[in-house]
Amino acid sequence: MAPKVLISDKLSPAAVQIFKDRGIDVDFQPDLGKDKDKLAEVIGAYDGLAIRSATKVTEKILENATNLKVIARAGIGTDNIDKEAASKKGVIVMNTPFGNMITTAEHAIAMMFAVARQIPEASASTHAGKWEKSKFMGVELTGKTLGVIGAGNIGGIVCDRARGLKMKVIAYDPFLSQEKADKMGVEKIEDLDDLLKRADFITLHVPLTDQTRNILSKENLAKTKKGVRIINCARGGLVDEEALAELLKSGHVAGAAFDVFSEEPAKENVLFGLPNVVCTPHLGAATTEAQENVALQVAEQMSDYLLTGAVTNALNMPSVTAEEAKVMGPWIKLAGHLGNFIGQMTEEPVKAINILYDGVAAEMNLEALNCAAVAGIMKKFNPEVNMVSAPVAAKERGIKISTTNQDKSGVFEGYIKLTVVTDSRERSIAGTVFSDGKPRFIQIKGINIDAEVGEHMLYTTNEDVPGIIGKLGSLLGENNVNLANFTLGRASQGGEAIAIAYLDEPMNATAVDALKATGLFRQVKPLEFEIA
8 A cells, every 4th residue: 555645734746746656645635734633533544644834743732643754844954843752652753954054044134235325214105205315325235344143054055155145254153163164265253242342243053952942132132233234034133133223222222123022922012113124924945946855855855764765864863774773773872872972071162073883883884874873963052953054064074084994993882982072172072882771881981980861960180189979969959959979080099080970850050050159060061962
């Protein structure tokens, strides 16, 4: 029997035809996604679900999805899919991460022009029969300094276009290497404050994460150059809209252009109605070409998976064959955890990633393991990165990835060692999979250790002196953090020592500050891991 796919949002007719040409039984109901009760009622009959943003794939819908194998989103964002529930259900979640990069970048450039020349207001005035030529005095882009926050896929295209407009481009991105910045022809900025002080225009191109949320806070907006113009076509929540509105009213900020807002759909917003504020309803990906590209990609990806088992652009599953997955599953988790550990520990730009595979690990699908490790490293700064897009994102930032294979060389049947190189240091961690199928950290900074991976962990380093363990435990208790377990390791007696504490809940900032204030710990780093 042919696989059956439901398309519950508006999608290109060409995508529908691809399904048909591939022998897929396709049911095109573009308005069904708006009726969640009806969708929940019928979803059990389908093997695949193709959506855009209108369909909300909730846990309730997934409970009824008895035959569903894959959900594919035509676009990047998958906030409308309960990915945890989908994973538990064994449903693969795919997206199309590269189909609308140019479109979104072009919209940012268009918004920059619009706010520089006050085009929307001038157009409305002229349509109203006024001729207010002297009212709409603009500024040129040529020769101005553009500050780009986030120089990845979309931000990189914006940098390229801006250079073509003869702008001076400065870029702030934790993963942008100096070598990559030189190739792009942009100035790499180490400190965000420097960008804020120098930029005539600021454009944001980062995902919304704990690190980027409110990156243009009230305090940071106050550091900007007087007369700055700010463009946000990335994600709502990156800018303190209330603070921006006040600075627009005072004249410190000369203009703003927003395609995304903290709450969407944005029927009301503090920026609405202010002079020289250009607003559009999340149109970054809204071009005929982009919509066609992502729709065709979704149809091809879903067809490939349902007919051959090939997995592309999956957010919750590695791109490996069914046969490989049985053996590699725990090792893929290990690679991801190793990368996630180093990613959370590394604050400066990464220049290179070196991965050593030993013993049985060296005999596996190393490309999939590489992808898992790189995705783990980069997920801290971009949670939308997956095993397919991570190597591309690393390449965009000029990060070199190398692998080494070797025969069994120690007491373990196999292990993976991950080393990250920055301008100032190298950081390494090794791990293996025991017979119970659970990943373990076995070496950190060259110090042997046996540590399982926990959801909430605390990593500390210190000089090996008496009293450290007691001080750690007592301070955690005093700050209402329950210590479930801990693991220790040291280079030598009296030398450097490390500790990994397992916590019942995330580490709070007060407890971190208390540990740092003792002066006993060289590093105090809370860590979070996704434990399936």
